[in-house]
Amino acid sequence: MPLFLLSFIALFGVSHASDSAPPEPSLWFKPTFRSVCKPIPSTMSLCHGIGYRSMWIPNMLGHDSLREVQQQSAAWLPLISKHCHRDTKKFLCSLFAPVCLPEVSGPVSPCRNLCEAVRDGCVPVMSAFGFPWPYMFNCTRFPHETELCIPVSEGQDGRETEEAKHEEVPKGSVICEACSLAAEGEIDIQENFCHSPYDARMVSPAIALAFLPLLLTLIIRYRYFFVLFYRAVLIRIWKDCVTGLSREERAFQYVLTHATPGDPDSILDTFDVWCSKVEFISNIGPKKGRDFEHSKRNLCLFVLKSKKHL
Structure with a gap:
């Protein structure tokens, strides 16, 4: 045998x-x-x-x-x-x-x-x-x-x-x-x-590079929405958590410390600066006007009538 x-x-x-x-x-x-x-x-x-x-x-x-x-x-x-x-x-x-x-x-x-x-x-x-x-x-x-x-x-x-x-x-x-x-x-x-006959592999660099042009095209095409989400949502949430103040309270604080007392034009310009460079809401259409009206009505209406800083 x-x-x-x-x-x-x-x-x-x-x-x-x-x-x-x-x-x-x-x-x-x-x-x-x-x-x-x-x-x-x-x-x-x-x-x-x-x-x-x-x-x-x-x-x-x-x-x-x-x-x-x-x-x-x-x-x-x-x-x-x-x-x-x-x-x-x-x-x-x-x-x-x-x-x-x-x-x-x-x-x-x-x-x-x-x-x-x-x-x-x-x-x-x-x-x-x-x-x-x-x-x-x-x-x-x-x-x-x-x-x-x-x-x-x-x-x-x-x-x-x-x-x-x-x-x-x-x-x-x-x-x-x-x-x-x-x-x-x-x-x-x-x-x-770990013993499975099927391997879990990371995406190879060649595949990643192949999809890179498509990804860049999507980012460029929809960049407005990415920026809008980042500025209107992420930054606002971060500032709400860090400062402990609402957006209206932050607007009032900024205008109060940067605008000329009793000057409506200075107050409006300062509010524009706050919107565009601080809170990044300058191009959100009617949202900016609503924020200003809300801030003016509830917090800083008296600034327009005042001749001096409080």
């Missing part, structure tokens, strides 16, 4: 009924075209580095392209991080990236006991988030250990191993298991985002 097959059996413990030649694997998905072996892409975070390098396409779930496999398998990375069973990754990879063995003409499916062990360990975790065990992972579809398949790992149960890991956590630090799992969701999103 070739060395590669021996290595795979030692790694995954492929089970068969006797020492005779293994039977063909029992596939519950029948591909519509001939299956081929392809290297497991490095961007497939779920199964990259699993212990073998080649996988069958289509896989056990009917995904007929590496792109589709990467898209669908990425959704199961959070379940791996929950450590609900130590064979979870092996079970998922046996479906999403079934090992390609030269001696076998098709994918090697997981054994039913492997599916049941992972299901029993992970269903409580998935249920805590409102997800059922998917029908495509129906364990009755997989063969018993009497056929060529990938069995569950021997030895200590995966859930017990995980419970031993949690014994180090002080009691009382977690209110309930479901709450603890929900709190970890945000961390999982951040961690799995």
